[in-house]
Amino acid sequence: MADKVKTITLGALLHDTGKIIFRAEKHLSHSEEGARLLEEEKFVIPDKSTVIDIVRYHHKESLRRSGLPPSHPAYLVYEADNIASALDRRPEDEEDRKQGFERYTPLESVFNLLGGREKGVSRGYRAFTLRLEEGIPYPQEKNFTLTPGDYARLRHYMEENLSKINYNLESPDSVLKIMEAVASFIPSSTYQGEIPDISLFDHVKITAALAASMYLYLQEKGITDYKALFMDEDNARRFRQEEAFMLVLADISGIQDFIYTISSRGALKSLRARSFYLDLMCEHMADEILEALNLSRAHLLYSGGGHFRLLLPNTAQAREVIALAREKFNRWFFKQYATSLYIEMATLPVSGDVLAGKGEEGGSRLKKAFNELAYRANIGKMRRYRGKIGKEIFFNPPDIDAGRECPVCRTSSGMLLDDPFQQGMVICQNCLSLRNIGGKLGREKDSLLIVVDREKPAYNPDFYLEIPALREEEMYLGFADEERVRKDLEKGNLPVRIYSVNRLYTGVNMATNLWVGNYSREPQNKEEGYIDFQELAAASKGIKRLGVLRADVDNLGFVFAEGLKQEGKDPYRFLSLSRVATLSRQLSLFFKYYINLLCQGKNRLSPVHLTPDQKEEPALAIVYSGGDDLFIVGAWNEVIDLALDLSEAFNRYSGGKLTLSAGIGLYRPGFPISQMANLTGEMEKRAKEYKSRLGEKNAVCLFGWDELNPEHNHIYHWQEFKEKVLGEKYHFLNQVLHLEASPPPEGKIAAGMSLLYRLLFFLTEINDDKGRINLARLAYQLARIQVPSGAGEATRKAYEELKRKLYVWATDKEECRQLITALHLLIYINRQEEGENYGADRS
Structure with missing residues (x-):
């Protein structure tokens, strides 16, 4: 990452750390507390004085008196903080408004605003971190306050882990990871005249994305006098009306067929791995784009369900990188999977006022921007393979149909190998590696890291996956234990990228943590690594059947488009990029992270169960869970019990504002997986169409669907x-x-x-x-x-x-x-x- 962008990003991510210290023990202003923390010797930061100035002088009066030169990035972060504050701070309704600050007010749930804010009803969070042992962070009635002890505990976690970072070697993503763990459930602002529903983490993340984007946008324009631009109110107002930013929506087509069109022994391992592979590819492709632009993951607004969203600078370089990424990624997809997978990337220039929902049209401007971005993505999908890549594919197609096809994925684009599990059968390298990866995904106790590099992993040459690359010709993904990675790093062998799974703190700070729903019951045969359909069905009580659960959040498109709409003159006054990003992140945490706790049977909230005396490790395995939907298999009675707990937990997690509908099918373990998916998906669809005296949707459909005898x-x-x-x-x-x-x-x-x-x-x-x-x-x-x-x-x-x-x-x-x-x-x-x-x- 370029030094200047790195300094600006670090300063923006750390600019409000003093709030945690200030709320733990009130001495100085939060700006001064944060600056004094970073002045300690244990923080060895490149361009440390500049980062400290950004933290110390991010408020107007102190910045005006600072004497910093006009080109100092503190002015940039000051304005980015202003825009981010406009994004996430909205006043209370007049009759509810109070004055002054209440340091220990809890973070309100963003779900409170969905469907209209109820008078006198407010739910908030205790000072959770993202450690699973703390349980699922359900919002509670806001009849409590946080305490100095809560903030002292968070300060300890923050200081301990921020001081361990090698700031010379690591990117700001390491800071981002720690701030997410510590500051996801405390409010950014405690002013009583505003709704405190944006976390300190979400605020500093958006501030960092805005600040780095503004720097690159102004650099392209040759503007370096940030003081004149942002300390003058008229100049700052005009800048907020400029389309300095760019929203990006990337969406992969063909996911369902890619995941479920398989037939082989070890199908469950392959299913889980293929789902994880697509999720990881989304993360990796987003990282490839960000690294090409020297940007951090603060610019990644959301990733999951086969798509991701970015906030980038509206520069020629950013537009060129997005165009190149669309071309190179799709060329790779075509080479590997023909037309099965395709990624579309749509872009839309926006101003700071649009992101904040400011101006005459208020929040409806952001709503229109989201609609336009989605429209551009859909149009792009209908015109796939346009331009240079289309000509190459149709006039010089790669030899994708030569030779025998792989019996698992049914493609013939890769080299076939002898299948070590089925004598006399063959399998392609990709499917073999996917099967092996599937065997490792459920081993939560293993300290495995995912390593992305330019060469096939030397420590395990038969266990790797190819992944698309933006700046390289080839790139590979492999698994390694933490000790091996640490030793490689000590020798100076730096891979392109390292990912960890569901691990807040690792011995390798360079690792980017990914939240993954990866629960699976330990198999009887430990060497197999991953439980199979037969063993899951055999664990059923009564009839030995495999249960399949597919569930999806109801009306989610409407929720993001209209859910934050309120009564009054400006119905979209609460619609802002911060709230949409916060809502997306909270849903993602539930379906990618906390779902593991539900599968472990540690949150049995339903008042009724088929097997209320369940004592053994639940016989379940997550095939996919992320974004807003899931696919889980297991012993049929335990799948039903999980579905009961899931509906209760999600209702409580969203404060009763969101619901989900589900389909549950029972199958013999040898039934084709694609048919299991289709039939259960049909049940899920029928549940979403269901109307009863209790309302629409929010339903479950079991056992199948009889069209002739409804x-x-x-x-x-x-x-x-x-x-x-x-x-x-x-x-x-x-x-x-x-x-x-x-x-x-x-x-x-x-x-x-x-x-x-x-x-x-x-x-x-x-x-x-x-x-x-x-x-x-x-x-x-x-x-x-x-x-x-x-x-x-x-x-x-x-x-x-x-x-x-x-x-x-x-x-x-x-x-x-x-x-x-x-x-x-x-x-x-x-x-x-x-x-x-x-x-x-x-x-």
Whole structure:
């Protein structure tokens, strides 16, 4: 990274560190506290005096009196701080407004604003860090304050880790990583007249991105007198109206087919690895662009779900780099995967006022900018392979169809090798490496780092993946343990890039941390490395089936477009880049990071479960989780329990402002994975279309979808599924029926599986061709349930209660449908032998 940009970025990232010290122990101003911290000898920073000046003089009056030369970058960071503050600080409504600062006010949840801010309702956060042992940071009613002790703890973490950075060797990304860990759940501003819903981390990150972008934009224009430009209010106002910045949206097409079009032994390892591979490629491609522009990851607004967003300077160099990246990345994709994968990159010049939602149109200007950016990306997708790359592909196509095809990915573009797991079979190098990587992803205890370099990893030449490169001809990805990487660094062997997974602090500060949903149960055969479908299905209670869960946040597009809209004269007054970035980051943390805790069974929030006494490590494996959706497989009963906890956790995490819908399918482990994905995806789609008395969406669809007999489908609002299906009917049947071979205890009814099947068959046939209940048939079936002679009083009451409830439920259409679902679940959790599936699972 160029020295000047690095200095500006470091100063911007560190400019508000004094707030943590000030709130821990009030002595001097936060600017002075931050500057004095960096003056300590333990901080060895290039151009240290300039960084300290940026921190000390980032407020107007102190900067005016500083005597710094007009070209000093402190003026740049001062203005970037102003723009960032305009981005993230919005006044309270007039009747709620207070004056003055409250140092210990907690960070408000950004979700509070979704769908309109409720009067008198405010949820905030304790002083969490991003350590998993602290649990999921659920917002609480704001009837508490933070304490000096909270900030003293955060100060200790911050100082300890900032002082370990080798500032000469490492990029500002190391500082960014530490600030994310420490300052994600404390407010940037504690002024009572504003809504404190932007974290200190998000504020310094945006400030750093703006400051570096402004420097490069002004450098291209030959402007170096920052004092004249930014200390004069009229000049500063005019600058904020200039399109000095550029938003970038990059989006990969073809993800679903790439991930799910596989068929082989070890499919789960390949699935997880292919999903991770695409996520990692997004991170890597964003890093390639940023490094080409000498910029830090502060400019990466979001990455996940096959796309990423950047905030860049609106310069000729930035436009050229984006054009080159689109061409080189797509040429690589075509060479490796033909037309299966394609990346589009759309750009849009914007001003500081647009990013802040300022001006006559207010926040609607930013909304229009986002819509325009998405429109440009969609148009670009329809015109893919335009320009030079299109001519090369169509007139001089690479030899992608020569030779035998790989039986896993079904392409023939790579060299085929003997498959070490299947004698007599072949596999391409990429699929073999993906399978091996899949075996390592679930090993959370391993200290593995992902190393990106220009050469194939010498320490493991058979275990690597090719990845696209912007400035190099070839680039490779490999795994290495932390000790090996540290020794290489000590010898001066610097790779292009190092990534760590879900690790805030590593022994290698150069590592860029990635949040990844990577939970999987430990396999019985440790040498395999990763559990497979067969073992997951075998861990099921009752019938041995693989459960597949696909879930997605409801109305997310609308949430980002209109969710921050409020009542009043300026309905989009809270729509700003900071809030959109914060909202994206909070969702990403939930689906990429905290999902691991849910899969570990450590946040069992649902009031009901199929297996409430679960004690073993959950038999689950995340195939993909990120952005706003997930795909998880496991023992079918544990998948349902996870889905119940997931809906509760997400509701609590978003303060009840967001919901998700899900599909859950049951399959034999040998069923084609692409079909599992498609069928469960169809259920997820139906759940999103569901309407009930409790509202739209926010639903779950189980077991499949019957288009011809929609009344037979198992689809419910989450509340209905939990309370009426599981909490009422399943719980009652499970409590009153004794389905084991041993004699029933007093108060329980001896019942074989035949009774459950008979009831299920009868209930599905109870209505005549006009949908009316056949009461005579119902009475006959209930009469067949006889109290055995010699039964005690408690048992007799159980029989009476069973018949009464069955009559009441069977004569109500919705109650009957719920009862049928409960019977399916009861049959499956008690069925030990293979038998009829009644359409509830796939063979």
